[in-house]
Amino acid sequence: MIGFLRFAVIGLGALTVLFWLVRIYARSLRREALEEHWARESAAGVDLGPRDAYVEAGMDDYEHGLTRRLVWLVFLLPIAVFAVVVFVMNYR
Template sequence: MLGAIRLGVFGLVALTILYFLISLYSRSVRREKLENEAAEQIAQGTLDAAARDAYIEDGMQDYENSLRRKLILGVFVVPVVVVIILIYVTNFM
């Protein structure tokens, strides 16, 4: 029983670290994409350099409320469900 608890605790710690790493990576990719879009719009003349930061912050605010950010929480759900299914199949089938 102690081994299962230890596995659960270390597993959740590892999943939490993985979640934060994926979240940081996804945010940086989105910010880079917004910066590139802002640079293109500045080059085309549809956006001035002063509004660049506001454009990026608005885009990041939209990202915070997006489905993509919520899907990253699957890092917690999918492995736990797989382990539960494996335990069930191993013990009861």
């Protein structure tokens, strides 16, 4: 039992670190894409309004969108793999 707790704490700790890293990374990619889109459209003569306001509005959409929730797969996939491994190893 202690063994399982130790495994769970270490495993969830590592996943939490990875989760935050991926979350920050994904957000950064989105912001960069918004900035580049604004620059490209502005260069082509399209008026998207002030740069900062455009980027912040885009980030606001992102924070409430579906793609951001996909980052939770960082937790879900390894836990699913763990469950499958335990089942296959001991019950088949």
